[in-house]
Amino acid sequence: MTRNLRPSVRVRPSFMEVDGLDIAPRSQVASIPPIGLGTRAVESLSSYFMRVADLTSLTPHQFARDLIWPLVGYEWNGNGDDYWQSPSFNGPGKAPMKWAQALTALTSVRDLDRLTLVPLAGLLPHRELCPSVRRWCPICLEADAADPSSGTPYDRLLWNINQVDACPAHAIRLVSGCHCTPQEAVSPWRRKFLPDLCWTCGKPLAREVNEVEIESASKDELDRALMVAALLECHLFLQPGDKARTQSNVAFFLQEAIQAHGTAVGIACLAGVGKSHLSNWSKGRNLPTLTAAIKLAVGCSATLEELLVGTPETQKAASLATGGMKPCPKRHRNKPPYANDPARQESVRKSLEAALAVNPPPRLSEVASQLGIVPRVLRMMYSHLVVALTGRYRNWTRRETRKRHLQKRGIIRSAAEHLAHEGTVPTFSRIEKLLSKDLSLFGETVRQDCKDICAETIAAFGRKGLR
Numbered sequence: 001m002t003r004n005l006r007p008s009v010r011v012r013p014s015f016m017e018v019d020g021l022d023i024a025p026r027s028q029v030a031s032i033p034p035i036g037l038g039t040r041a042v043e044s045l046s047s048y049f050m051r052v053a054d055l056t057s058l059t060p061h062q063f064a065r066d067l068i069w070p071l072v073g074y075e076w077n078g079n080g081d082d083y084w085q086s087p088s089f090n091g092p093g094k095a096p097m098k099w100a101q102a103l104t105a106l107t108s109v110r111d112l113d114r115l116t117l118v119p120l121a122g123l124l125p126h127r128e129l130c131p132s133v134r135r136w137c138p139i140c141l142e143a144d145a146a147d148p149s150s151g152t153p154y155d156r157l158l159w160n161i162n163q164v165d166a167c168p169a170h171a172i173r174l175v176s177g178c179h180c181t182p183q184e185a186v187s188p189w190r191r192k193f194l195p196d197l198c199w200t201c202g203k204p205l206a207r208e209v210n211e212v213e214i215e216s217a218s219k220d221e222l223d224r225a226l227m228v229a230a231l232l233e234c235h236l237f238l239q240p241g242d243k244a245r246t247q248s249n250v251a252f253f254l255q256e257a258i259q260a261h262g263t264a265v266g267i268a269c270l271a272g273v274g275k276s277h278l279s280n281w282s283k284g285r286n287l288p289t290l291t292a293a294i295k296l297a298v299g300c301s302a303t304l305e306e307l308l309v310g311t312p313e314t315q316k317a318a319s320l321a322t323g324g325m326k327p328c329p330k331r332h333r334n335k336p337p338y339a340n341d342p343a344r345q346e347s348v349r350k351s352l353e354a355a356l357a358v359n360p361p362p363r364l365s366e367v368a369s370q371l372g373i374v375p376r377v378l379r380m381m382y383s384h385l386v387v388a389l390t391g392r393y394r395n396w397t398r399r400e401t402r403k404r405h406l407q408k409r410g411i412i413r414s415a416a417e418h419l420a421h422e423g424t425v426p427t428f429s430r431i432e433k434l435l436s437k438d439l440s441l442f443g444e445t446v447r448q449d450c451k452d453i454c455a456e457t458i459a460a461f462g463r464k465g466l467r
Contacts, residue, residue: 027108029067030055034115035154040168040229044090045100045115047155047195052107060084060193071102085199087130090160092121115157120231122243123308124290128162134199135159135174137167138214141196142206153196153206158229163290166217168225173215178205224294231304247284249310254282257300270299345381348373352385361392405446411435412450416457425466426454 030052036042053063064084072095083089089096100112113119117129136159144153158164159174166173180201191202198205217225258264268278271292280286288296297307348371355367364386368375379386415434416426424430428450458466 027106029106031107031109033109034112035150035152036156037111037114038233040158040233042157042232043115044155044157044160045096045103045112046084046089046160048112048115049084049099049103050193050195051152051154052103054192054194067106068099068102071105072098087132087160090116090157091130092117092119092124092126117157117161123246123287124293125287128289128291130160131162133176135176136205137170137172138175138206139170139172140167141204145196145204145206153194155195158225158232161228161290163294164225164228166221166225168222168229171217171222173217173221175205175214178203223298227294227297227304228290231308234305234309243287246308247287250287250307251282251284253300253302253307253310254278254296257296258282267296267299271296348378349382349385352378352382352389356385356389356392361389361396363393364390408446409449409453412446413453413457416453420457420461420466423466425463426457428454 032048032052032055034043034048049063050060053060056063058066061082064082083095083099089099096116097113097118100116100118104110104112120129136155140156141153145151158168164174178198178200180198180203184201184203186200186202191199193199196205197203254267257267261267264275264278264282268275271278271288272295273288273292277288277292281288293304293307296302297304300307351371352367355362364375364378367389368378371378375386412431412435415431419426419430419434428447431450431454
């Protein structure tokens with residue numbers, strides 16, 4: 001009796017063959033869309049990370065250790081499993097980009113890098129962008145929980161920018177403390193990590209509305225928050241900015257502002273920086289920080305998008321005016337400005353020869369200042385005259401120093417002999433008291449000479465007659 005064996009290769013039925021359909025691969029974890037993408041109220045990457053970990057029934061620590069680490073690698077783990085709590089997790093660095101790519105691979109949700117400041121990496125320096133503490137708006141969290149459409153409180157990316165101190169939606173200052181006591185702290189194993197909960201006591205952060213008096217934001221704080229919020233919802237977060245193009249736009253903006261204002265000093269005062277910083281920005285060498293960019297935009301009655309990106313017309317004008325911001329050629333520092341002027345060279349040589357006959361001899365820096373030339377150029381072109389001039393000045397200073405030293409010794413010897421004639425033993429303290437009007441006599445170099453002179457005077461007059 002033969003048995004019907006199953007075929008080793010399973011044949012796929014013809015009705016399952018579907019052509020022309022792009023079926024997305026299944027995600028490994030809960031696939032949820034980020035909230036507020038493309039708006040000023042966009043969700044932060046740390047908030048999205050916590051919500052995905054909660055839907056996967058894992059703590060953020062376990063989620064990072066078991067699922068994120070194998071994808072990003074150890075070198076991009078930041079502070080380890082708890083890197084998602086770091087202030088730089090939502091910043092413009094490479095580590096947030098790697099974590100966003102790992103979450104995209106797990107959830108099949110694209111454009112998660114727009115939940116961070118990565119699109120601003122080519123527009124602003126990375127320093128001073130992320131705050132050192134966690135901040136939130138309790139009214140926003142309470143409104144999120146009461147929203148019937150979603151009912152999901154979340155952390156805004158706007159709250160994770162250091163220059164934003166106020167909520168533009170409710171005109172209040174952001175809260176940075178839960179005001180919970182150490183006795184209210186919950187064990188880490190019983191603690192739940194969500195954007196609207198305190199990571200220490202586990203209580204809702206929206207309760208601050210009823211328990212703490214909310215401070216109203218000032219006009220400057222609200223203006224800064226609105227400017228940065230407008231930058232988050234512009235087209236930069238659809239296409240990351242280019243640093244070279246941004247330098248060109250900023251340089252063109254500053255050049256136009258300087259022409260309109262009249263002086264570069266006024267524009268530098270608006271930004272709160274020196275002229276050297278403003279010069280580097282206007283020449284396209286580097287970019288202003290977000291703090292300086294906000295001050296410039298406010299002082300020039302512009303927006304951050306107009307300063308950093310510009311309009312299509314200003315972008316074209318900037319590219320034509322700056323020529324792609326090629327670095328300006330620098331004059332060779334060892335080449336003097338009159339290298340090809342024999343008459344000027346002869347005039348400088350005669351001035352140096354005349355300085356050799358002056359008494360007392362002048363210093364080289366004084367001669368160079370009178371000629372309007374730096375001493376380095378004089379040493380390079382007239383080395384023999386400079387050597388004679390500096391040697392003459394050095395010998396003269398040595399003679400003068402020796403003369404003053406002998407003069408001081410003579411004054412001290414006269415004081416010691418005066419004390420000896422009066423029958424008093426000359427000592428350093430007595431001579432110092434006697435010559436107290438001239439305090440310049442008693443420097444460190446004269447102290448030992450005074451003791452030697454006292455010993456010589458005592459030996460000359462005899463110890464018996466002195467008291």
